[in-house]
Amino acid sequence: MNIHVLWFRGDFRLSDNPTLAAALKGADTLLCVAVDDTQWRERQWSFQRRGPARLTAWQHATAALNDQLTSLGQCLHVITGQAGHVLPTFLNSLLVPSGDNTRSHVRVFTQAFHAPYEQDDLRALRARLSELAQTSGMCGVAAVVTVEEIDSGDLLDAEKLPFGKASTLHTLPPVFTAFRHQVERCDMPMRALLPAPLAMPGPPLGYESGEALPRAAPLQLSEQFDYPLEVSEAAGLKHLAWYFSDQKAHHYKSTRNGLMRSAATGSGYATKLSSWLALGCLSPVTVWHALKSFEADNGATNSSYWIGFELLWREHFRWLHKRHGASLYKAQGSVAQQSPPAQHKILARQSADFERWRTGQTDSPFVNAGMRELALTGYVSNRMRQVLASFWLYEYAGDWRLGAAWFEHTLLDYDVMSNTGNWLYIAGLGSDPKGGRRFDVAWQARTHDPQGVYTRRWSKEAL
Ligand SMILES: Cc1cc2nc3c(=O)[nH]c(=O)nc-3n(C[C@H](O)[C@H](O)[C@H](O)COP(=O)(O)OP(=O)(O)OC[C@H]3O[C@@H](n4cnc5c(N)ncnc54)[C@H](O)[C@@H]3O)c2cc1C
Numbered sequence: 001m002n003i004h005v006l007w008f009r010g011d012f013r014l015s016d017n018p019t020l021a022a023a024l025k026g027a028d029t030l031l032c033v034a035v036d037d038t039q040w041r042e043r044q045w046s047f048q049r050r051g052p053a054r055l056t057a058w059q060h061a062t063a064a065l066n067d068q069l070t071s072l073g074q075c076l077h078v079i080t081g082q083a084g085h086v087l088p089t090f091l092n093s094l095l096v097p098s099g100d101n102t103r104s105h106v107r108v109f110t111q112a113f114h115a116p117y118e119q120d121d122l123r124a125l126r127a128r129l130s131e132l133a134q135t136s137g138m139c140g141v142a143a144v145v146t147v148e149e150i151d152s153g154d155l156l157d158a159e160k161l162p163f164g165k166a167s168t169l170h171t172l173p174p175v176f177t178a179f180r181h182q183v184e185r186c187d188m189p190m191r192a193l194l195p196a197p198l199a200m201p202g203p204p205l206g207y208e209s210g211e212a213l214p215r216a217a218p219l220q221l222s223e224q225f226d227y228p229l230e231v232s233e234a235a236g237l238k239h240l241a242w243y244f245s246d247q248k249a250h251h252y253k254s255t256r257n258g259l260m261r262s263a264a265t266g267s268g269y270a271t272k273l274s275s276w277l278a279l280g281c282l283s284p285v286t287v288w289h290a291l292k293s294f295e296a297d298n299g300a301t302n303s304s305y306w307i308g309f310e311l312l313w314r315e316h317f318r319w320l321h322k323r324h325g326a327s328l329y330k331a332q333g334s335v336a337q338q339s340p341p342a343q344h345k346i347l348a349r350q351s352a353d354f355e356r357w358r359t360g361q362t363d364s365p366f367v368n369a370g371m372r373e374l375a376l377t378g379y380v381s382n383r384m385r386q387v388l389a390s391f392w393l394y395e396y397a398g399d400w401r402l403g404a405a406w407f408e409h410t411l412l413d414y415d416v417m418s419n420t421g422n423w424l425y426i427a428g429l430g431s432d433p434k435g436g437r438r439f440d441v442a443w444q445a446r447t448h449d450p451q452g453v454y455t456r457r458w459s460k461e462a463l
Pocket residue numbers: 256270271272273274275277278307310311313314315317380381382383385386389407411413414415416418419420422423
């Protein structure tokens with residue numbers, strides 16, 4: 001009996017989902033599960049890892065996926081706890097030999113995340129499952145359990161790129177420009193899209209129905225979007241079609257540094273695809289094909305090219321994680337030699353500055369506006385993220401890990417690899433050949449908010 005388990009960690013969609021495709025292959029029965037991980041509620045600093053906007057986005061994504069699965073005779077089980085512990089317990093009854101004492105083969109499939117917590121979860125899961133399989137074998141035939149990670153959140157395929165063996169990537173260029181040139185020289189070999197399944201095997205006995213999922217609150221993003229935001233595959237596909245429905249992509253390069261919607265650009269000054277990409281409601285390959293299809297119909301310009309360029313930044317940070325993993329997370333980043341100061345010492349030393357920055361009470365009204373928008377909506381533009389990070393790192397001499405942790409708490413589109421990669425880059429501790437990016441805040445305000453519209457808009461809001 002081939003019992004397959006699909007642990008949805010970050011790819012909440014049915015179409016173009018390589019992890020789902022792998023889980024469906026040869027499955028006699030399929031169990032779909034997501035974990036509301038209690039680690040996200042932990043306070044490593046003075047706040048939880050996951051704030052309210054991110055929780056809401058996650059609830060939207062899981063509820064929508066459950067609806068999709070239900071229409072195919074399946075369901076999404078959402079369990080709560082620390083994934084490495086709660087998941088094996090939840091799966092335990094699958095490991096018990098069946099009445100005729102035949103060996104079960106349980107295969108768990110999940111999206112690969114090359115970041116420390118996610119890797120720890122997987123190690124704990126593997127160890128605990130193999131213990132449980134041994135125990136089940138004592139009263140019959142031991143089940144065979146495997147856990148398989150699939151890179152379903154990537155745009156590029158390791159096998160088709162010149163970075164050495166997929167397991168080591170020893171020739172991966174550390175700097176973005178060299179990475180991009182090498183990828184572009186290979187002509188960006190892109191796989192075809194995988195269709196959403198039309199049918200699925202049912203869940204195993206005893207797992208036929210999931211628990212009722214909590215109703216997700218609406219998201220508060222009306223000013224950055226033209227419509228109420230929903231984080232689901234259907235909403236992501238609709239947004240993608242909307243973005244490419246006219247000529248926005250031909251203006252992207254000149255509008256992408258906008259801070260907010262305006263009469264001239266509407267909310268489409270940037271693609272705003274990040275929330276759907278971060279939760280995997282859209283695959284980057286889907287976005288890539290939509291971009292290419294837009295260019296086939298409307299012509300390719302340097303501006304439309306730039307959307308692919310930015311997707312390659314996302315990719316660059318993912319590949320750096322594959323290559324360097326947890327070693328990127330040192331206080332001194334990937335160039336670290338010394339041991340990092342303990343987190344409680346950093347917080348004690350920086351707590352007054354951190355409170356001013358976090359709550360938008362610095363001496364820069366422009367920065368304060370950004371911090372307030374971030375805290376209140378879970379979203380700020382890319383330019384504003386750069387300014388806010390630079391302010392924390394260079395004006396307050398803040399530890400990058402504390403700044404990045406606050407972004408992790410607040411950002412609706414939080415993505416561990418993009419967030420860490422960008423923070424390290426601006427701090428000059430990652431892949432920036434110039435050794436860091438200090439933004440002149442006054443100049444940024446004059447250039448990107450010359451009339452002070454953005455600053456006034458958010459300075460009124462109380463936190
Ligand atoms: C300090 C800091 C932290 C960040 N944290 C995150 C994060 O947690 N999650 C996240 O998705 N992005 C993060 N970014 C990158 C970027 O700011 C957002 O992806 C972008 O603002 C999202 O808006 P958009 O979809 O309209 O982007 P667009 O400008 O339309 O770009 C299209 C897509 O390209 C990718 N992209 C664009 N810029 C970057 C970049 N600099 N790095 C990586 N990918 C990029 C995103 O997937 C984005 O959706 C961070 C940037 C900074 C400076």
